Amino acid sequence: MAERYELKQKEVWDGNMAAAHALRQAQVDVVAAYPITPSTPIVQNYAQFLADGYVDGEFIMVESEHSAMSACVGAAAAGGRVATATSSQGYALMVEVLYQASGMRLPIVMTVVNRALASPLNIHGDHSDLYLGRDAGWIHIIANNPQEAYDLTLCAFRIGEDERVRLPVTTNQDGFLVSHTAQVVEPLQDEEAYKFIGEYKALNPMLDTKNPVTYGAQTEEEWHFEHKANQHKALMESFPVIEEVFNEFEKVSGRKYNVVETYKLDDADIALVLMGSAYETAMLAVDKAREEGIKVGLLMPRVFRPFPYNEVAEKLKNVKAIAALDRSAPMGTTGALYNEVAGALAAKGQSAIMTNYIYGLGGRDTTVEHILEVIRETEKNAKAGKRVTDLQGFINLRGPKLSFN
Amino acid sequence: MKKITNLKEFACTPDRFQGGHRLCPGCAHSMIVREVVNATDDDLVISTATGCLEVCSAIYPYTSWDVSWIHVGFENAAAAISGAEAMYKALSRKDKLYNEDRRVKFVAFGGDGGTYDIGFQSLSGAVERGHDFLYVCLDNENYANTGGQRSSATPIGAHTSTSPRGRVSYGEKQKKKDITMIMAAHGAPYVATAVPSTKHWKDLATKAAKAISTVGPTFINALSPCTTEWKFKPEETTEIADLAVETCVFPLYEIEDGRKLRITYRPKDKLPVEEYLSKQGRFSHLFKPENKWIIEEWQKQVDDYWDYLQRREEAGV
Ligand SMILES: Cc1ncc(C[n+]2csc(CCOP(=O)(O)OP(=O)(O)O)c2C)c(N)n1
Ligand code: SF4
Numbered sequence: 001m002a003e004r005y006e007l008k009q010k011e012v013w014d015g016n017m018a019a020a021h022a023l024r025q026a027q028v029d030v031v032a033a034y035p036i037t038p039s040t041p042i043v044q045n046y047a048q049f050l051a052d053g054y055v056d057g058e059f060i061m062v063e064s065e066h067s068a069m070s071a072c073v074g075a076a077a078a079g080g081r082v083a084t085a086t087s088s089q090g091y092a093l094m095v096e097v098l099y100q101a102s103g104m105r106l107p108i109v110m111t112v113v114n115r116a117l118a119s120p121l122n123i124h125g126d127h128s129d130l131y132l133g134r135d136a137g138w139i140h141i142i143a144n145n146p147q148e149a150y151d152l153t154l155c156a157f158r159i160g161e162d163e164r165v166r167l168p169v170t171t172n173q174d175g176f177l178v179s180h181t182a183q184v185v186e187p188l189q190d191e192e193a194y195k196f197i198g199e200y201k202a203l204n205p206m207l208d209t210k211n212p213v214t215y216g217a218q219t220e221e222e223w224h225f226e227h228k229a230n231q232h233k234a235l236m237e238s239f240p241v242i243e244e245v246f247n248e249f250e251k252v253s254g255r256k257y258n259v260v261e262t263y264k265l266d267d268a269d270i271a272l273v274l275m276g277s278a279y280e281t282a283m284l285a286v287d288k289a290r291e292e293g294i295k296v297g298l299l300m301p302r303v304f305r306p307f308p309y310n311e312v313a314e315k316l317k318n319v320k321a322i323a324a325l326d327r328s329a330p331m332g333t334t335g336a337l338y339n340e341v342a343g344a345l346a347a348k349g350q351s352a353i354m355t356n357y358i359y360g361l362g363g364r365d366t367t368v369e370h371i372l373e374v375i376r377e378t379e380k381n382a383k384a385g386k387r388v389t390d391l392q393g394f395i396n397l398r399g400p401k402l403s404f405n
Numbered sequence: 406m407k408k409i410t411n412l413k414e415f416a417c418t419p420d421r422f423q424g425g426h427r428l429c430p431g432c433a434h435s436m437i438v439r440e441v442v443n444a445t446d447d448d449l450v451i452s453t454a455t456g457c458l459e460v461c462s463a464i465y466p467y468t469s470w471d472v473s474w475i476h477v478g479f480e481n482a483a484a485a486i487s488g489a490e491a492m493y494k495a496l497s498r499k500d501k502l503y504n505e506d507r508r509v510k511f512v513a514f515g516g517d518g519g520t521y522d523i524g525f526q527s528l529s530g531a532v533e534r535g536h537d538f539l540y541v542c543l544d545n546e547n548y549a550n551t552g553g554q555r556s557s558a559t560p561i562g563a564h565t566s567t568s569p570r571g572r573v574s575y576g577e578k579q580k581k582k583d584i585t586m587i588m589a590a591h592g593a594p595y596v597a598t599a600v601p602s603t604k605h606w607k608d609l610a611t612k613a614a615k616a617i618s619t620v621g622p623t624f625i626n627a628l629s630p631c632t633t634e635w636k637f638k639p640e641e642t643t644e645i646a647d648l649a650v651e652t653c654v655f656p657l658y659e660i661e662d663g664r665k666l667r668i669t670y671r672p673k674d675k676l677p678v679e680e681y682l683s684k685q686g687r688f689s690h691l692f693k694p695e696n697k698w699i700i701e702e703w704q705k706q707v708d709d710y711w712d713y714l715q716r717r718e719e720a721g722v
């Protein structure tokens with residue numbers, strides 16, 4: 001047994017430390033990882049836990065992220081709890097294997113510290129890596145601060161390992177803004193955390209050699225479609241399990257998470273949709289805007305995949321105008337979040353006026369004032385009853401104003 | 406270590422790699438694999454890189470594998486097996502093994518493409534980290550699964566689909582990369598070369614048994630004559646392998662701890678390389694007068710290398 005780690009009721013942790021403690025408390029059997037800014041401290045913290053006797057699983061420092069995810073796949077198929085951490089280029093290098101992990105239905109947990117993708121090289125936060133893994137068949141959960149990074153990483157094990165799900169899960173936190181920002185975190189004690197996650201339940205483990213299994217077979221046109229459809233079904237049907245786990249987590253922690261989070265949306269005329277640490281900035285902006293008399297609310301898909309399109313549409317059914325804010329370069333179209341929300345509304349025949357804003361690329365600051373400006377523009381559309389602002393705007397971009405219509 | 410006595414007994418070991426797979430008739434991959442998986446009585450967990458072996462042995466809903474088996478991708482067989490091996494260690498430390506009474510060994514198979522080229526990094530990493538596994542390279546000197554393209558294992562002068570002979574080309578321009586020595590240089594406790602053949606079956610089986618029972622990363626480079634891409638008759642596979650050994654084109658040796666080389670078979674009368682080359686369609690153009698120099702070059706390289714091996718063995722290094 002690994003040594004118990006004495007935790008105070010309130011710890012001061014940054015997002016990386018929070019994620020590392022969650023991995024430690026999950027008593028992961030195999031962690032295979034490779035360092036990259038800004039998630040490196042997760043790996044370093046974990047290595048220190050191991051060196052101090054707080055971890056009794058295996059820790060493999062592989063020679064690349066491609067091998068990290070490949071070793072995770074081998075380890076998970078062998079039959080035990082598996083986790084890793086990465087960011088940006090590391091995530092990009094893993095992409096091939098992300099699909100292999102989900103296709104084999106292996107409940108690996110990956111704590112992602114979101115960072116821009118090169119070129120140009122940039123080590124700061126944006127959601128390019130998250131968007132790159134969007135269709136990889138993983139569940140993607142968003143954490144906006146260190147407490148959430150900790151809580152949701154604990155939840156991730158339980159969600160992914162549930163027999164009704166059996167899918168890999170990422171928890172995402174913004175590079176530096178969350179990963180390197182120390183805040184008060186109220187952790188569970190080790191026993192409590194482990195009890196919440198539960199023992200790993202093996203399904204077809206390779207190490208049960210008396211019952212040999214074949215993983216990663218070839219399927220061509222006769223079976224590939226069925227396999228992929230089944231995998232999609234598992235993702236689509238994971239919502240009740242995610243909600244169940246969030247409810248259970250509330251019971252042990254008093255903190256409640258929702259598949260779709262909202263802020264002051266109930267009576268709102270206009271809404272902003274965004275994910276990540278900027279959601280907290282936007283809360284402050286909403287409070288200010290309301291002082292100005294603008295009835296604005298916020299919505300965030302806590303779970304980006306599977307995308308909760310029904311609930312998103314339902315929660316946005318009374319607003320007249322929506323701005324979707326994407327923290328990733330859309331490269332030739334409207335942002336992914338804009339597209340998701342627009343699709344969700346269209347499916348219900350809802351017709352709020354929608355605009356898209358691109359913000360925060362490569363760690364560019366997005367302040368309360370910037371978000372207030374978005375709110376004011378969105379309000380103009382609501383008032384006019386049609387779109388009078390740009391379809392796609394860029395927040396805090398230097399140089400001449402850039403917009404698309 | 407499993408005791409390997411006579412061929413009859415060895416051939417009667419219950420199969421862990423079943424027939425019915427779709428490898429070409431006469432494909433050496435299946436011969437090598439059968440010998441390796443039958444060379445131990447311990448249970449096995451196997452990973453296999455993308456390539457002929459993988460696509461022909463596990464086509465859903467069928468599988469030829471009567472042992473636990475995983476295919477992840479082309480370049481990561483070694484990384485995948487290192488994860489499985491780490492899980493075994495973790496679960497045994499935590500007293501959570503699935504079958505307390507069984508010992509589990511780990512083996513990875515990769516083609517020359519999956520080993521010399523795209524999978525080289527993950528192999529190097531897994532060996533450097535010291536995982537307890539055997540890696541077997543099924544070296545057919547080309548990317549057979551995708552239609553016979555060159556790899557860094559393709560020898561000079563060979564015709565492949567991406568180093569074709571042509572009006573102004575004699576085929577592959579580069580020499581074959583010396584993967585076995587590279588793996589020995591990693592300091593792996595055991596590396597060896599082997600061939601699938603009736604004459605040298607025991608050499609391969611014994612090396613596999615030794616490698617599997619050695620603690621730490623071990624490596625076997627097995628020459629795998631490919632009837633389809635090398636262009637010889639399917640019934641000639643083992644003969645071609647024997648010729649590779651008798652000409653010293655593919656010498657049989659082993660190295661312990663990267664330091665101690667031993668030649669495991671010494672041909673009585675070393676045959677000229679033509680004996681080996683002339684049997685294979687991929688080299689037929691080398692027998693044109695203008696390409697005579699390539700055969701001469703081959704012979705020189707083979708002689709040099711054989712001499713080098715003998716000097717190393719004599720010196721005990
Ligand atoms: C990343 C990646 N690149 C390319 C391929 C295509 N591919 C599949 S198998 C193969 C060649 C396999 O050659 P080798 O490893 O020598 O095995 P063989 O088929 O000869 O036994 C190639 C190029 C792939 N599957 N994945
Ligand atoms: S192409 Fe060559 S390696 Fe592939 S199955 Fe046929 S004989 Fe074997």
Ligand SMILES: [Mg+2]
Nearest residue numbers: 516517547549
């Ligand atoms: Mg090959």
